[in-house]
Amino acid sequence: xxxxxxxxxxxxxxxxxxxxxxxxxxxxxxxxxxxxxxxxxxxxxxxxxxxxxxxxxxxxxxxxxxxxxxxxxxxxxxxxxxxxxxxxxxxxxxxxxxxxxxxxxxxxxxxxxxxxxxxxxxxxxxxxxxxxxxxxxxxxxxxxxxxxxxxxxxxxxxxxxxxxxxxxxxxxxxxxxxxxxxxxx
Amino acid sequence: xxxxxxxxxxxxxxxxxxxxxxxxxxxxxxxxxxxxxxxxxxxxxxxxxxxxxxxxxxxxxxxxxxxxxxxxxxxxxxxxxxxxxxxxxxxxxxxxxxxxxxxxxxxxxxxxxxxxxxxxxxxxxxxxxxxxxxxxxxxxxxxxxxxxxxxxxxxxxxxxxxxxxxxxxxxxxxxxxxxxxxxxxxxxxxxxxxxxxxxxxxxxxxxxxxxxxxxxxxxxxxxxxxxxxxxxxxxxxxxxxxxxxxxxxxxxxxxxxxxxxxxxxxxxxxxxxxxxxxxxxxxxxxxxxxxxxxxxxxxxxxxxxxxxxxxxxxxxxxxxxxxxxxxxxxxxxxxxxxxxxxxxxxxxxxxxxxxxxxxxxxxxxxxxxxxxxxxxxxxxxxxxxxxxxxxxxxxxxxxxxxxxxxxxxxxxxxxxxxxxxxxxxxxxxxxxxxxxxxxxxxxxxxxxxxxxxxxxxxxxxxxxxxxxxxxxxxxxxxxxxxxxxxxxxxxxxxxxxxxxxxxxxxxxxxxxxxxxxxxxxxxxxxxxxxxxxxxxxxxxxxxxxxxxxxxxxxxxxxxxxxxxxxxxxxxxxxxxxxxxxxxxxxxxxxxxxxxxxxxxxxxxxxxxxxxxxxxxxxxxxxxxxxxxxxxxxxxxxxxxxxxxxxxxxxxxxxxx
Numbered sequence: 001x002x003x004x005x006x007x008x009x010x011x012x013x014x015x016x017x018x019x020x021x022x023x024x025x026x027x028x029x030x031x032x033x034x035x036x037x038x039x040x041x042x043x044x045x046x047x048x049x050x051x052x053x054x055x056x057x058x059x060x061x062x063x064x065x066x067x068x069x070x071x072x073x074x075x076x077x078x079x080x081x082x083x084x085x086x087x088x089x090x091x092x093x094x095x096x097x098x099x100x101x102x103x104x105x106x107x108x109x110x111x112x113x114x115x116x117x118x119x120x121x122x123x124x125x126x127x128x129x130x131x132x133x134x135x136x137x138x139x140x141x142x143x144x145x146x147x148x149x150x151x152x153x154x155x156x157x158x159x160x161x162x163x164x165x166x167x168x169x170x171x172x173x174x175x176x177x178x179x180x181x182x183x184x185x
Numbered sequence: 186x187x188x189x190x191x192x193x194x195x196x197x198x199x200x201x202x203x204x205x206x207x208x209x210x211x212x213x214x215x216x217x218x219x220x221x222x223x224x225x226x227x228x229x230x231x232x233x234x235x236x237x238x239x240x241x242x243x244x245x246x247x248x249x250x251x252x253x254x255x256x257x258x259x260x261x262x263x264x265x266x267x268x269x270x271x272x273x274x275x276x277x278x279x280x281x282x283x284x285x286x287x288x289x290x291x292x293x294x295x296x297x298x299x300x301x302x303x304x305x306x307x308x309x310x311x312x313x314x315x316x317x318x319x320x321x322x323x324x325x326x327x328x329x330x331x332x333x334x335x336x337x338x339x340x341x342x343x344x345x346x347x348x349x350x351x352x353x354x355x356x357x358x359x360x361x362x363x364x365x366x367x368x369x370x371x372x373x374x375x376x377x378x379x380x381x382x383x384x385x386x387x388x389x390x391x392x393x394x395x396x397x398x399x400x401x402x403x404x405x406x407x408x409x410x411x412x413x414x415x416x417x418x419x420x421x422x423x424x425x426x427x428x429x430x431x432x433x434x435x436x437x438x439x440x441x442x443x444x445x446x447x448x449x450x451x452x453x454x455x456x457x458x459x460x461x462x463x464x465x466x467x468x469x470x471x472x473x474x475x476x477x478x479x480x481x482x483x484x485x486x487x488x489x490x491x492x493x494x495x496x497x498x499x500x501x502x503x504x505x506x507x508x509x510x511x512x513x514x515x516x517x518x519x520x521x522x523x524x525x526x527x528x529x530x531x532x533x534x535x536x537x538x539x540x541x542x543x544x545x546x547x548x549x550x551x552x553x554x555x556x557x558x559x560x561x562x563x564x565x566x567x568x569x570x571x572x573x574x575x576x577x578x579x580x581x582x583x584x585x586x587x588x589x590x591x592x593x594x595x596x597x598x599x600x601x602x603x604x605x606x607x608x609x610x611x612x613x614x615x616x617x618x619x620x621x622x623x624x625x626x627x628x629x630x631x632x633x634x635x636x637x638x639x640x641x642x643x644x645x646x647x648x649x650x651x652x653x654x655x656x657x658x659x660x661x662x663x664x665x666x667x668x669x670x671x672x673x674x675x676x677x678x679x680x681x682x683x684x685x686x687x688x689x690x691x692x693x694x695x696x697x698x699x700x701x702x703x704x705x706x707x708x709x710x711x712x713x714x715x716x717x718x719x720x721x722x723x724x725x726x727x728x729x730x731x732x733x734x735x736x737x738x739x740x741x742x743x744x745x746x747x748x749x750x751x752x753x754x755x756x757x758x759x760x761x762x763x764x765x766x767x768x769x770x771x772x773x774x775x776x777x778x779x780x781x782x783x784x785x786x787x788x789x790x791x792x793x794x795x796x797x798x799x800x801x802x803x804x805x806x807x808x809x810x811x812x813x814x815x816x817x818x819x820x821x822x823x824x825x826x827x828x829x830x831x832x833x834x835x836x837x838x839x840x841x
Contacts, residue, residue: 032541032542032544032548033548035545036546036549039578039581039582040552040553042577042578043574044556044578047570048560048570049570050568051567069569081785090703109704110704110794111419111784111792112785114756
């Protein structure tokens with residue numbers, strides 16, 4: 001400001017132009033940023049995918065049109081490979097996901113990732129049907145057998161079945177009979 | 186012994202880079218020629234030290250030296266030699282060392298090829314690179330020492346994640362890191378210019394080749410990574426909007442903006458302040474990518490606790506370099522006089538639009554990538570942001586980008602009229618329409634991919650128009666136009682080819698929209714079909730490799746009922762580490778891919794998933810074409826890094 005006043009008698013037109021251009025530049029940058037934020041806000045609301053544990057789902061079932069991620073452990077002995085009735089048919093896999101306190105039935109049609117195992121952590125993406133069965137469109141692949149998805153670990157901890165400080169989780173077959181909080185060992 | 190030598194070389198490199206970061210700056214400030222010139226030998230010395238540290242680590246891997254912890258955790262004596270070597274950068278410590286090695290290489294190449302730069306400016310650029318080098322060497326020495334020893338040594342290593350035992354890993358990280366680290370050079374040029382308080386068209390000319398080189402390598406690196414995910418992960422997709430992928434896309438977007446705005450600085454001396462800002466931003470985003478990937482902060486904030494030390498250290502480096510850069514920027518930018526007036530509709534205006542859209546894209550991707558982290562901090566909600574968000578949010582920005590990209594190069598500098606530029610694009614528009622009709626006839630009504638095909642053909646057509654226009658095709662004889670086209674500057678060819686590469690890549694991405702997929706549980710003799718192609722399962726047998734065993738399916742592909750090819754997808758089992766990987770079988774003719782994956786076996790049946798992917802190979806061919814365009818403009822005499830010096834020497838009539 002003071003610079004402009006001091007220099008004003010010498011080159012008023014050039015300075016005014018320069019000021020205008022600086023204003024235009026700032027306006028342009030703000031417009032770009034505004035555009036980006038606007039697009040972000042308009043798209044994020046509909047496309048945000050929440051993570052839910054089986055207990056969360058039973059407590060407050062998401063509407064059928066809303067995709068979300070269901071995670072937990074694949075309950076031991078729950079995996080059925082169906083679709084074998086018809087030759088060449090699309091294979092259908094049914095399994096249950098548990099967080100120790102509750103379980104949700106999941107149906108998935110497709111090729112399971114390499115590290116899908118009973119008793120291992122799993123994260124699936126899909127929608128909850130009106131019958132309470134979760135229809136998964138994606139079973140997320142993990143690259144490492146020792147890896148426990150952090151969301152799953154958190155869900156188990158909240159259900160009171162596992163303290164990560166005490167090492168690997170107990171076998172999921174007996175999870176529903178475990179005494180919440182009393183487990184561990 | 187190898188471990189100690191390597192550790193020592195690293196420490197030596199750190200000391201040399203500290204000297205590099207201080208002495209030349211001092212020399213340049215005091216006008217001491219000897220100290221100023223010390224920048225070059227110091228940069229070469231730092232490279233030598235870091236390169237020998239890297240060499241020692243490689244030799245520890247090759248010799249399977251189990252006294253080195255990194256070898257124990259990531260290697261095994263039974264691993265093939267190639268993967269022993271590439272395994273060096275398949276883990277945090279080793280890849281960090283590769284990162285620093287490439288940074289040292291960049292500094293040394295500025296020292297070697299920066300002959301056209303004024304001595305004081307070159308010294309300042311090298312000193313800034315010295316700062317970055319010293320910071321990351323300290324990071325390695327303090328938190329991620331690749332030469333950490335184990336005593337007593339275990340009998341053998343634990344093996345490498347089998348997904349990483351692949352030729353993709355051999356080339357993907359080095360290419361990507363050259364791109365990432367290349368942004369450090371443009372950053373150093375920007376900071377050096379801010380220290381001197383002077384940005385002019387010469388600065389634009391100096392910085393442009395480095396921006397183009399870094400961008401070309403980053404393009405290749407991202408493309409190789411995407412190709413690797415395509416064939417190795419067996420999902421059949423090429424881009425998943427995964428945080429790690431986005432981390433590489435962000436500096437690419439900023440780098441693309443920079444290399445365009447640097448043209449305006451060089452030719453018209455406008456957008457100077459903006460270009461400096463972009464250079465700072467590009468490096469900041471590349472460091473942010475390093476931070477996100479290394480700290481594990483993106484899976485969940487809780488994973489941050491796994492290694493707080495490393496994450497905090499990189500965050501500190503990021504804040505120091507980028508914060509320092511911005512501070513300097515805030516102090517110096519107001520004093521820089523803008524120059525080079527232009528009308529909104531002009532070549533400059535089109536390049537400003539490019540920058541605006543590129544930066545908006547980067548902002549959207551940035552917000553989407555980091556949102557899970559913010560949501561966890563702010564609301565304690567575990568959320569993820571997937572492909573639907575990115576597709577929805579980037580689409581409105583990409584459409585005007587493709588429209589403007591075609592018209593921009595046809596506009597004259599300073600002041601243009603919109604209509605003549607659009608008028609010259611009638612052939613490209615016609616070609617786009619033809620592409621739309623052909624795709625509609627073959628693939629059926631599928632609006633988004635159809636418009637993608639039209640835009641892709643339009644872009645390629647516009648690039649051809651650009652060259653034809655410059656050659657004067659239609660205004661002069663064919664032979665004359667051909668000669669003029671051959672005589673066009675390579676930078677012009679490079680730009681047109683890079684733009685056409687975007688079109689080719691977009692053609693491939695649009696083709697993915699027409700892809701079809703089928704899954705079936707097949708007994709031997711049964712088949713599954715897509716269109717004219719039929720995959721018949723012949724049988725599943727055992728196979729074995731150097732460190733794996735596998736179940737391999739043999740599929741006969743029939744085309745219109747005639748035997749066409751044999752595809753053998755398999756599932757590999759790696760006993761060391763007890764892991765399974767899916768090896769997709771891909772049959773390509775460069776215009777479409779046949780893709781087959783084998784799933785689980787159950788009761789004599791194997792789950793087989795097959796894909797028919799029209800135009801898919803063009804995604805990566807397009808990226809290679811883009812990078813080729815970049816390299817071609819690098820070979821332009823006017824852009825060559827040492828070109829100016831040679832020309833000046835020739836003008837003075839004395840051999841330099």
